[in-house]
Amino acid sequence: MNDKVDFDDHKDTYNALLRESVGFFSPDEAYFARYKVELVKKAARSERPLRILEYGCGIGRNIPFLKAAFPTAVIEGSDVASASLEMARKENPGVSFYLEDGSHDAEPFDMIFVASVYHHIPPAERSAATASLFRRLRSGGELYVFEHNPYNPVTRRIVNNCPYDADAVLLKPAELRSLIRGASFEVTASAYCLFIPPKLSALAWMERALGWLPLGGQYWVRGTRA
Ligand SMILES: C[S@@+](CC[C@H](N)C(=O)[O-])C[C@H]1O[C@@H](n2cnc3c(N)ncnc32)[C@H](O)[C@@H]1O
Structure with a gap:
């Protein structure tokens, strides 16, 4: 496996690289952040979670959409990349961001949102990372994880x-x-997503119907803490 990527090296070009990679699907790179947050908003058991963490928030691209979707929630972001967090802080005044160095002791969250992070966590560290997310949720709290779909050849090419x-x-x-499941969550939902580009919005209704088909660009899993 290659050395771990330091996202601080890409913080100033992150959006441009994203546009370059997935511009064929949507020229608006914010589309992906909006899409995932809207999906979570529809799937969430609670309409008004009090506290939400975005784990691995990077430069904070999803945060404005989380704020808009859950306007009464306290939202926090965390990451291992400190300069990316600095950018997220500047762009999102009023939101707390902290470094994932094990020193931060937050109040429990009602929801944890994780997008495109797990594939950057070395496989040997993933169980411990998931257990730490379990500990940070209150009972009844929900973990939403979005990941690239390895069965989709276009996704694999983009990643490569x-x-x-x-x-x-x-x-x-x-x-x-x-x-x-290994971190004691109950898996309460799982589906493929990102099938239909926004220019074919008339077909957007098909997204939910296609959740079983392993051809979406990504997939998501919800874990619930009993
Ligand atoms: C592809 S970026 C996604 C950023 C953001 N979630 C988004 O959707 O725009 C992956 C992020 O995961 C972070 N990351 C990698 N390993 C991590 C870990 N063990 N804990 C928290 N964040 C991590 C990286 O620093 C980077 O900011």
Whole structure:
């Protein structure tokens, strides 16, 4: 496996690289953040979670959408990349961001949102990372994890060509579900997503119907803490 990527090296070019990789699907790179947060908003058991963590938030691209979708929630972001967090802080005043160095002791969360992070966590560290997310949720709290779909050849090609994916080790949905179960969560939902580009919005209704088909660009899994 390649050395771990330091996302701080890509913080100023992150959005441009994303546009380059997935511009064929949507020229608006914010589309992906909006899409995932809207999906979570529809799937969430609670309409008004009080506290939400975005784990692995990077430069904070998903945070404005989380704020808009859950306007009454306290939202926090965390990452292992400190300069990326600095950018996230500047772009999102009023939101707390902290470094994932094991020193932060937060109040429990009602929801944890994780997008495109697990494939950057070395496989040997994934169980411990998932257990730490379990501990940070209150009873009834929900973990939402989005990951690249390794069964989709286009997704695999994008990952192979993207500089910040040099350390990526993709996970099959069954592997992610097993990690989540192994950390004592109940897996309460799992589906493929990102089938229909926004220019075909008339077909957007098909997204939910296709969740079983292993051809979406990504997939998501929900773990619930009993
Ligand atoms: C592809 S970026 C995704 C950023 C953000 N979630 C998004 O959707 O825009 C992956 C992020 O995961 C972070 N990351 C990698 N390993 C991590 C870990 N063990 N704990 C927390 N964050 C991690 C990286 O620093 C990077 O910011």
